[in-house]
Amino acid sequence: ACGPKSQNAATDAAPHPGGTLTVLNQDPQDKFDPAREYTSGGGNVPSLVFRTLTTRNRAAGQAGTKVVPDLATDTGTPSHNATVWTYHLKDGLKYEDGTAITTADIKYGIERSFAPELTGGPPYFRDWLAGAADYQGPYKDPKGLASIETPDPKTIVFHLRKPEGDFPYLATATQFAPVPKAKDTGVKYAEHPVSSGPYEVVSNENDGQHLVLERNPHWSARTDPQRKAYPDTIDVRSGLDPAVINQRLAGSTGPDAAAVTTDTNLGPSELARISGDKELAARVGTGHFGYTDYLAFNTKVKPFDNPKVRQAIAYAINRTSVVNAAGGSSLAEPATTFLPDQAAFGYTPYDPFPAGAAGDPAKAKELLKQAGYPDGLTVTLTHSDSNAAAYGPDIATAVQDGLKAAGITVKLSAVPESGYRQTIHALKTEPGFFLAGWGADWPSGGPFLAPIFDGRQIVADGSNFNSAQFDDPAVNQEIDAVNGLTDHAAAAKRWGALDQRIGAQALTVPLFHPVYKRLVGKDVRNVVISDWTGVLDISQVAVK
Amino acid sequence: MTGYVLRRLVGMAVVLLVLSVVVYAVFYLAPGDPAQMACGMRCGPVQVHQLRAQLGLDEPVLTQYGHFLIGLFTGRTFGSGAAALHCDAPCLGISYRTNEQVWAMITARLPVTASLALGAMVVWLLLGVGTGLLSVLRRGRFTERLLTSLTLAGTAVPVFIIGLLLLLLFCAYLQWLPFPSYVPLTQDPQQWFWGLLLPWVSLALIESAKYARLTRSAMLETLAEDHIRTFRAYGIGERHLVTRHALRASLTPVIALSAMDLGTMFGSAVLTESLFGLPGLGRLMVGSVNVLDLPVVVGLVLVTGFFVVAAGAVADILYAVADRRVVARP
Amino acid sequence: MSTGAPPITREAAGTVPAAPPRPVWRRLRSRRAALAGGVVLALLALTAIAAPWLAAAEGQDPTTYHDTLLNSAAGGVPHGAFGGVSGSHWLGVEPGTGRDVFARLVYGARISLLVALGATAVQVLVGVAVGLAAGLGSRLLDQALDHTTSVMLALPTLVLALALMAVVPAGFPRPVLLMLVIGLLGWGGTARVVRAQTLTLRELDYVAAARLGGASRLRIARRELLPSLAAPVITYAALLLPTNVVSEAGLSFLGVGVRPPTSSWGQTLSTATTWFRADPTYVLLPALLLFVTTLAFTVTGDAVRSALDPRAASRVNGGTR
Amino acid sequence: MNDANEPLIDIAGLTVDFPVADGNVRAVDRLDLRLDPGEALGIVGESGSGKSTVAFSLLGLERGTGARVTGRIRVGGIDPRTAEGAELRRLRGEVAAMVFQDPLSALDPYQAVGDQIAEVVRAHRALPRKAARARAVEVLDRVGIPDAARRARFRPHEFSGGMRQRVLIGMALACEPRLVVADEPTTALDVTVQAQILALLHEVRRETGAGLLLVTHDLGVAAGAVERVLVMKDGRAVESGPAGQVLATPREPYTKALLSAVPRVDAPREPARRTGDEVLLQADGLRREFGRRGAAVTAVDGVSLTVRRGETLGVVGESGSGKTTLGRMLVGLLPPTSGRLVLDGRELTGLGERRLRPLRRELQMVFQDPVASLNPRRTIGESVADPLRAAGRPDPAAVRGRVRELLERVGLDPRWYDRYPHELSGGQRQRVGIARALAPGPRLIVCDEPVSALDVTTQAQVVEVLKDVQRDLGVALVFIAHDLAVVRQISDRVAVLRAGRVVEEGPVDTVYDAPAHPYTRTLLAAAPMLPAGALD
Ligand SMILES: Nc1ncnc2c1ncn2[C@@H]1O[C@H](COP(=O)(O)OP(=O)(O)OP(=O)(O)O)[C@@H](O)[C@H]1O
Ligand SMILES: Nc1ncnc2c1ncn2[C@@H]1O[C@H](COP(=O)(O)OP(=O)(O)OP(=O)(O)O)[C@@H](O)[C@H]1O
């Protein structure tokens, strides 16, 4: 639904280097340690400091969902049925102190992410790398991981447990950034990580509350065609109220004219204003990140074990109310598929339970009757008590009111935000019917569908994302098969088909895909928003 | 006197101890696993287990609490080997989330909250005592009624409304003030001042009502006292009576209350810090509660509790000193 | 910060000399401000009680969504002026949901007033009990209770409230929980006032006389002290009430207020803040209500205080000139 | 500017009304008064007769209370009702200066006394700060403050009551007024100090030639200090004339009643009754300290006393001598620091509150302040009934009956059972206190200054009630007072207390007529006396 057309008029003016870019955020840029980041495609601010083996293509729209080489010469050479991946480093790569980057440093960086002191990274390393399941990190276990080989300082080889065609996508993660062992200060590394990218950390106050980046003199644009790095300084401020952030960006006075935000959507106040204000409208960038908010069923709990009940709810849902609660049609698009509506994920439009925008209460009632509830049904919907996430009370009450028309009485059960995700993602405490959401680690169907619908990923002791506890051997087999494909386009097609197949089972009710509307300061140029991250790419922004 | 101070200190220590026990207890009852929380949702059981051991969460609650108490005086070391984290005394533990020393986290944010609280106090004293004084000088007239209603208005509005309105008015529409931000005093006093002005005023508008009332009532009480009658009988003017004699008497309760409020402000400026995006103790507190970062929460409760209790002691001593000078009869 | 007891002001803590019970009403009635405050409070109470009928008169209920009344593309602001005011929605509809604002505000009055009153009741009950026990008990008991009170006053209320709300099972009725949390965390001030009063009162000759008459401690507390404590306690409670109304709003602002779809003023206010520019009516209405309510409580409380204090009459002018 | 022969105070038909909630209080009613320069006039009368109101209206101090003042007032030619600005300032301080009753509360507790006087000086004279201070030291020296230059820097609480009153008089003198108005300047002071202050006023008057208006309810004080007196009752002047004449040979019955009610130190008591020799209460070496170690005050320092059945033991002593402390220890309200207390052979010291409770009924107390000793929120009947109920008389009718009896016994209307204390006068309240003390049927009642808060006429009535009760019921009394005369009226034996010790003890007439201890002699000498032969 989005295209480069919707982008900033400021792109017309030619970008020039120099100046200070201010980033106004709500959340601090905390855990600024490559081992601890969990970002999609290497992140936004982190990718200014941490170069990785591969990276996302810094282009607008669909083109931005491609993976491209970064430190490596290519996106990786698979062998042995995609279980062994080999990379070679480019020439002339240097750290901020001028020393050369070696593959041993990349290996060390990945090993660090296993240390229990440095939590937070994605789970794929432990899952994919051979013999890594119980590895405790280089501090306790200095021998390191045997499944990562560095035959020479420019070559690195990864041995995987199973075929993984998406490995080049994983190689965009910050864990693939080189960390010189000699400079490793353990948990203190976040205060001043050694930069391999265009900027280095000048100051990092209070765990990312205020982060200042300045040019890294040893970075060379020659080895890095992706990052443009126009501004001289990047000043990241956080802890701001969303209303204040948008207010400051709209006002664009002083340093705010050269400011952007990476985590704050337009609020309703600004949305109402931009319809009448051309200047402001021209400063709004729209982005799509692969994300789906949905209603989850635990099929082990009555009455959700009954497919008819689930279907009735799917028919009854009023997506208009839900979309309004999520900020209106500008900030959310009604969803009927579990996969995000992007080709990279393998999006295949379908709607197994067509009910229109406002739901089909008649059809829902009929199904309920068939299911044995002619007089309606009372269910409990579990949600978080915080509206900060899309699984909060606003969405829950919208669902509640929508289902009322179909004779379904919804009781709400709020769980404190601090414990919500643990509650819904543990088999012991998982409720029957609740709000959930899933986002993409990279634009591919695999990390989107597998954790949710792969029967072998039902985790009894720990985080379980297969909430429906769905275990279909045929589906499991198909997941394995597609995971082994290294042809992304072919894989995408099969993911789309699989999504449609699973969707018919009404294991979830997709609600909406969020849309990112971000305001930028009036001096900001060259706004590039890829569909990988959905937000403007800081490495492309210019303020002059 | 030293005996009194000593007993007071022991009392404070006991209060703080109980406080830490209460917070520990509440958090152990709270649902949610801090280790899972710190590790992230995508952490597997193995990692969570490792982390639990690393953080000492696998020990019984009482043992954990004991370690905490000992660490407070001797410092502690978490984990072992190359990645061992040392936490110097006074060790309030290390954050589950960031592995930073809680003491360092708190001391890093303390200046923000201290700037906020102290500045707000100055403003509320000026506003409150000024308004109280004026309403006494103009008592019975329109000015008094106007001032009284205005101060009442102050108490009746939550800070997040007043702050927001001020923000809109002065930063967005009129653009007279920069959007609030914190710049350390040592770095740039001028920016420090302008950046905090709005938060100070918002807090002070709410607090000053109390002070205006207190000042007014204490002054009226004094004005009704016999010694004022004496000076009236000797032809001393009204303005002089109010500013020289009555104001003086209202200062002790005002300063004592200020001490108390200043103390509480350290733990309770959450809403203001959130609204204005000031990286102070309040925000740290809310953030840590949300992610079950127990050591940070306990540390914060102890530190803010310390300020409250200390402020209480200061207020008491102020009263005692004032009393000893004034009330004690030979 | 809005959570926390009002200060122990001298006015509240001072020994209010015992006044005969009857003339208080007369004195109250003769004050215009008190009268106005009382009328406003009565109206508010009436509104709260009559919420279902008022909403029915408008033809709305507080939970039904009206998607068609919203401009979805503009973030969900209501169509039309003043937040969608119309014949069928007297005060417009809520942005984002289209729920009727009038119905939500009148229903919200129930929760907000109930929570404030309940919390005040808890604060007063616990505070009086602790204060009396400390004031009358042995030195050891007094010290123990005094320290407990210090702990109460030292607790960062908001944070503990956050934590407590998280600990209590989801099934527990939320308004009651709010009452208890605000009440149980906020009795410190009352206890201090009562203790100070008790310490003064118990030195009075009539208490000594009661002891000589053979009265037990309990009887002295009940017969001799409680009646005299009523005045300062009522006065103090009148200061606590508006604070508690604001506390409810503050807790809602931090997301631990009553649970949706139940409405309370604090709830409305906390969601309203993000709409301040797009739909100012939506912010101003609850803010105004909260303001008027706290003002009415404060004014009435002030009037009660001075009506209970016979000296205040002559003190209005600060004595002779 | 004013004719020297013009009267200093010229009041004619002065009427002062206070509007109150239900009507109007006429505090002063068509009063005529004249005072010539250098003259001294005393206004006497019972409490509430309007004395202070007259004094206040001289300086326009009734402003702001809502009082309506009609009639003619001129003070040094200035009308205090209409004077404003400079004229009012001249009236207050320069023409007339006021000395108030309570010397502690009449001074700002936060400021050095020298500064306070200097402030007054600077309000009237364009003097630099330093000169004003010097003047303050000068007047302090003048009123007999030793080491005035240093003491000028002290705050009021660092002075004794008498010195504070001297400071106030000094303040009055600071601007050399032509008239000094003193409203009960000595009531808060001990007899010995009272005598000094009166002497000071006298001396000042002689030296400066200022006029004096002395307001007092103590006829003895008036007798010794002024040449003319004006007797007031209910706002009206009842009688006036030369002091000697009015007090020695009063014409009006009211004046006579006033005079006859005054207890006299020199009047021997009625022939002693026979009292048993049986010891009821025995106190041995009672000691009581207050405050913590280091800063402890010994209020009672080793007092041994015996009280026999049915007798009255008087205890006299100046303020702070430990009388109240001793009284409260005797009834077990205050545990002694050391010493023994034996009631009828039973040791009382060391008993806990619970063990003491049954014994309480034997020992009762009547308190000094009739306002504070009754719970304002309970009816007087309830207050008297309480001890009966506590003693286990559950039958409400019987309790009510007994309370009525008791009320009647002390001279109150039994139908007042349901009245509240504020509906009674001071004397009536004190009677309720006595009835309550009688309720449990005690054998000893300690009366702690039961009459010092009452005016002379009421005082006499209450003393009568106590005497009656003792005669009829045979209870023993410990009668505490600082007024030597009252004690003489009622006691069989008397103990003189000084700084917590008994300096002299013996049969009342012996002690009064032939005091053995020098302190007793000073006390007796300082007691103000009516002119000899008055009313005899
Ligand atoms: N401000 C006032 N408002 C109402 N009534 C008052 C006021 N001041 C005095 N009165 C009344 O005027 C009368 C005379 O009072 P005043 O103080 O002059 O008596 P007094 O002779 O000085 O008595 P005392 O010996 O007790 O001081 C009393 O009945 C008193 O109640
Ligand atoms: N509760 C107390 N705490 C400390 N000191 C006290 C206390 N009660 C009495 N005192 C001190 O003990 C001494 C004796 O006091 P007490 O009240 O017995 O004197 P008194 O003879 O009754 O005086 P008065 O005539 O003024 O009533 C005084 O110095 C007083 O300050």
Ligand SMILES: [Mg+2]
């Ligand atoms: Mg008088």
Ligand SMILES: [Mg+2]
């Ligand atoms: Mg006494």
